[in-house]
Amino acid sequence: xxxxxxxxxxxxxxxAGIAEFGFxxxxxxxxxxxxxxxxxxxxxxxxxxxxxxxxxxxTDKKIKQEIINKSKREKVxxxxxxxxCQGMSVANLKKNNEINRNSLVIESIKIIKxxxxxxxxxxxxxxxxxxxxxxxxxxxKSIEEAINNNLDNQYVIMSRVINFKDYGSxxxxxxxxxxxxxxxxxxxxxxxxxxxxxxKEKTLKQVIGKLKPLTEFGEISNDDIxxxxxxxxxxxxxxxxxxxxxxxxFDQEDDNKKPHTIVNGKIKLNxxxxxxxxxxxxxxxxxxxxxxxxxxxxSQNTIHPSDDRVFSIRExxxxxxxxxxxKWVGLDEKELNKLSIDEKRKFLKKEE
Numbered sequence: 001x002x003x004x005x006x007x008x009x010x011x012x013x014x015x016a017g018i019a020e021f022g023f024x025x026x027x028x029x030x031x032x033x034x035x036x037x038x039x040x041x042x043x044x045x046x047x048x049x050x051x052x053x054x055x056x057x058x059t060d061k062k063i064k065q066e067i068i069n070k071s072k073r074e075k076v077x078x079x080x081x082x083x084x085c086q087g088m089s090v091a092n093l094k095k096n097n098e099i100n101r102n103s104l105v106i107e108s109i110k111i112i113k114x115x116x117x118x119x120x121x122x123x124x125x126x127x128x129x130x131x132x133x134x135x136x137x138x139x140x141k142s143i144e145e146a147i148n149n150n151l152d153n154q155y156v157i158m159s160r161v162i163n164f165k166d167y168g169s170x171x172x173x174x175x176x177x178x179x180x181x182x183x184x185x186x187x188x189x190x191x192x193x194x195x196x197x198x199x200k201e202k203t204l205k206q207v208i209g210k211l212k213p214l215t216e217f218g219e220i221s222n223d224d225i226x227x228x229x230x231x232x233x234x235x236x237x238x239x240x241x242x243x244x245x246x247x248x249x250f251d252q253e254d255d256n257k258k259p260h261t262i263v264n265g266k267i268k269l270n271x272x273x274x275x276x277x278x279x280x281x282x283x284x285x286x287x288x289x290x291x292x293x294x295x296x297x298x299s300q301n302t303i304h305p306s307d308d309r310v311f312s313i314r315e316x317x318x319x320x321x322x323x324x325x326x327k328w329v330g331l332d333e334k335e336l337n338k339l340s341i342d343e344k345r346k347f348l349k350k351e352e
Contacts, residue, residue, distance in 0.1 A: 009078040017044035155180035158191035171287040227314035249278035
């Protein structure tokens, strides 16, 4: 029986390699990966030692040329790109002329034009295609226009906005998928064939409900160092302690229990711009999309459905569909769990 040949892939904006971890046991091998930040690239290298990693800024001509040269040598068939989304996300309330960061997608387009893979995939926030960028010709266009103007003469391109909770993800995550299949390859496969198949969604209870409740400040699960109570100023506990599922601290009747600061001896209420800050989550609903500052009570949708805390790292891993076997550091988890409580806290403070 002939062995089926795997596709070779390039991952752009690869971060710590979690997406690549999802390609295990598929017909795709990530042979090259690029990431800007060394701290993320080091985790990637730990998990994917056979992948050729290129750490550096994709806008740097030398870095970009290295990516192109290695991709050509490896005869890359597939490009997977997830450009930074902060400038496009509705969750980012501190946007400040993000057009240059939004334009990082153009660097991906340049690489695709150069190496001509059989298939490319862009994955990003729901507003991705409507976001402005600076195209190759230095004109401001929507990302959708830039993709089509540069690639639709070589590729059959299809895009959809989907919620990953309907396709196997453990949390609500609305994303844009753009899939392109090279024209000479479309007789074998169509972009529509590559979109995921629907699955039944899971509730937060199904995803993290079996993990140990954590009720004490700084508590760390004895058998799982990544399942712990992140500490915060203890006076803030009264803001969330009495909340029922779905309620926010801003819903409290007593101003002393609403998020606030004391200015000249008087209560000054914090701003509530998004409506989902200091909000207790629901056990019987799909988990929320996880935001960058998931360690803060003040961030969006971070509070556990029953404990007075934000989600632990283990809970976040479950919510983000990251398997328990994934390692963030080179140390064995069993050995980490044997550490004293003080040693565990030092480790978490250093690595968290």
